[in-house]
Amino acid sequence: MAKPDTGVRIRPISPADYLTVISVIDAWWGGRRMADMLPRLFFEHFTDTSFAAERDGGLAGFLVGFRSQSRPGEAYIHFVGVHPGERGHGLGRQLYERFFEAARAGGCDRVRAVTSPVNRGSVAFHRRMGFGIEPGEAGPDGIAVAAGYDGEGQDRVRFLKYLADGGS
């Protein structure tokens, strides 16, 4: 497994990061309009479980997550982005591990996330990170999906990982 990239610094996100992030994410997602899915509120009110990764002062990636307010012990990863030129070197893993650490520090013992079943790279990544897939209908490649989870035709794969004490 690749060693963590020591040229990248991960730090808590701040409101000042918001305009930077929304100015790049549509391009990072190959032109899809993503900015509406990431309102500023996460950069204001969830800064202790959301992180920016920087290389030489530029944005290399970010993770937006939170502790569930109404489900004690549960944390949720909402949105993760990695600069196209930074992919494949373990930065996603570093961001997730930083989040797991923050979630544990906040009293959580499990983490959830969802993704689209067509996003096979994301499904494979979550499996490598130790997430299980929640039961559902049989989707592409036999992966269990929650049909219409995010609206009509918007099936989602639901991931769940239990955090071990100390390790990840």
Added chain:
Amino acid sequence: MAKPDTGVRIRPISPADYLTVISVIDAWWGGRRMADMLPRLFFEHFTDTSFAAERDGGLAGFLVGFRSQSRPGEAYIHFVGVHPGERGHGLGRQLYERFFEAARAGGCDRVRAVTSPVNRGSVAFHRRMGFGIEPGEAGPDGIAVAAGYDGEGQDRVRFLKYLADGGS
């Protein structure tokens, strides 16, 4: 002032409300695409500060809000919708008051919200509800706006209300 409408029941929101809400909100907003701004996570993880209003089993309105995770004592109202046929009868006020109550019960002493400066109805509503407007540049009608708050050209009026003990 109008008396609260006793034919409407306000209750905590639940995941089962999500598909109902996103199926109506674009129409409630006159056709604007709003569903992306309201991800399902609020209906899963913030159900103790988010509410649905029902009349005869149908959705009359809803409010999605939360307690700030990283700013103790602060609460935030993200999204409020009222059925076009239910407007002008105090349902928005009822939803806000229910949220203030939940915010106080959760240890908060202040509530924030933002709106677009062109939404004069929303600016007037928040003033009636006791919100002050945070300092900013002079916008339409001399209202202070935070320029580019939600991205380029996306100015916002920022509201802040301190909650009194007991009352609203």
